[in-house]
Amino acid sequence: MTTNTKRANLAPLLVDVAVPVGGYYLLKNGFGMSTLAALGWSSVVPALRTAWGAVKERTVNGLAALILFVNVVGLLLSLVSGDPRLMLAKDSGVSSAIGIGILVSVALGRPMMTAAMKPWVVKGDAGREEAWGRLASGSARFRRAEKVFSLVWGVVLLAECLVRVVGAYTLPVDTMVWLGTVILAVAMALGFLLSGALAAGPMAHMVIAEAKGSRSTAGTPVPVQV
Structure with missing residues (x-):
């Protein structure tokens, strides 16, 4: 490292x-x-x-x-001002904007959340950094998991936005004032859990295996032709 x-x-x-x-x-x-x-x-x-x-x-x-x-x-x-329910609903606008941006990046083939995940997978290790590059360019499974990671976060954030908007117009205002924070916290926990299980975890295993395989190959003595 x-x-x-x-x-x-x-x-x-x-x-x-x-x-x-x-x-x-x-x-x-x-x-x-x-x-x-x-x-x-x-x-x-x-x-x-x-x-x-x-x-x-x-x-x-x-x-x-x-x-x-x-x-x-x-x-x-x-x-936007005036209607208290509209004020509560607008708080979910940031989540929806982020979610839409992430989903668009997946559709364009450039999953945006990769930049946020990569440092925690490679952990500053040069071998893992090189392994990531090889997998990103040569492994369809790795690239698919990369897209899944961003896809999960995009869907979770949009779902969080929808739930908060529905709550803003169906529940008492006083309830949504504190419940909105709870919904956001649950969405974040769900995002970390799902993205880790479906994408980040498998990608980390692939990177570690690739890095170890590369080191093993590099350390294997080359037979001398007599």
């Missing part, structure tokens, strides 16, 4: 997710900015990352684009 490899794996998560999300809460709760202002300023990093990828690298940075999309949805929903 090398520190440089580990940092390289975690860097996209820190820049594309932790910085804008952490920035939002820091600006809103730490500096007392309004929701609208905090969302706007925290959108700067993902907006720049998305623009840089499109112009310089001729690719779309999936995580940065997703965070930007979520922030834009949040900005639009922050303008």
